[in-house]
Amino acid sequence: ETGVTQTPRHLVMGMTNKKSLKCEQHLGHNAMYWYKQSAKKPLELMFVYSLEERVENNSVPSRFSPECPNSSHLFLHLHTLQPEDSALYLCASSPSSRGTQYFGPGTRLTVL
Amino acid sequence: AQSVTQLGSHVSVSEGALVLLRCNYSSSVPPYLFWYVQYPNQGLQLLLKYTSAATLVKGINGFEAEFKKSETSFHLTKPSAHMSDAAEYFCAVSGTTSGTYKYIFGTGTRLKVLA
Numbered sequence: 001e002t003g004v005t006q007t008p009r010h011l012v013m014g015m016t017n018k019k020s021l022k023c024e025q026h027l028g029h030n031a032m033y034w035y036k037q038s039a040k041k042p043l044e045l046m047f048v049y050s051l052e053e054r055v056e057n058n059s060v061p062s063r064f065s066p067e068c069p070n071s072s073h074l075f076l077h078l079h080t081l082q083p084e085d086s087a088l089y090l091c092a093s094s095p096s097s098r099g100t101q102y103f104g105p106g107t108r109l110t111v112l
Numbered sequence: 113a114q115s116v117t118q119l120g121s122h123v124s125v126s127e128g129a130l131v132l133l134r135c136n137y138s139s140s141v142p143p144y145l146f147w148y149v150q151y152p153n154q155g156l157q158l159l160l161k162y163t164s165a166a167t168l169v170k171g172i173n174g175f176e177a178e179f180k181k182s183e184t185s186f187h188l189t190k191p192s193a194h195m196s197d198a199a200e201y202f203c204a205v206s207g208t209t210s211g212t213y214k215y216i217f218g219t220g221t222r223l224k225v226l227a
Contacts, residue, residue: 004155042217042218042219042220043202043217043220045215045217090155090156092155092156097206097215098144098206098215099144099206100146100158100161101148101156101158101204101215102158103148103155103156103157104155105153105154105155106153106154106155108153
């Protein structure tokens with residue numbers, strides 16, 4: 001398998017649930033990213049990991065918790081989300097912080 | 113600091129007509145510039161990129177873009193639109209802020225192709 005994969009592709013959860021999004025890259029890249037894409041809003045960068053260390057956190061609420069156990073895997077742990085958190089969550093990776101980003105297909109999250 | 117502005121959130125063209133999607137950037141250092149495309153229910157994929165080599169960059173699916181430093185622009189063009197070009201297009205800039213590389217995406221332009 002090649003490229004960036006994300007699971008699940010669709011997720012519906014209640015506000016009291018805890019769930020996790022998974023991202024996996026088989027490209028040997030050093031940097032990984034989480035983005036939030038909401039309707040009629042710009043793409044929002046949430047977190048950046050470089051060599052498994054978090055290097056950027058753009059004022060994301062604590063109900064979103066990222067984890068990068070190794071350079072190939074990135075998780076986004078979700079708990080007590082709000083309906084306004086419903087969006088498409090995109091994972092990306094890149095060989096360096098300046099290079100082309102390779103995106104996964106996204107997880108469509110709906111919070112009820 | 114870097115920023116990128118895409119003029120026009122929606123653009124409609126007839127099939128076979130010229131496609132022109134506008135992108136202006138600001139950057140305190142020579143930038144890397146990118147165009148990405150997003151089809152429905154998919155992630156973004158790279159169309160083309162400028163990394164300080166040739167100013168006219170050719171990408172996939174017949175798209176190209178020209179880096180114009182004097183105009184701080186990186187507009188995306190395609191001579192003849194095809195129905196399959198209907199998608200959302202994002203311009204992005206990569207540069208440094210306080211020694212750290214930052215990657216900034218524009219707000220996107222949704223291209224509609226009319227039969």
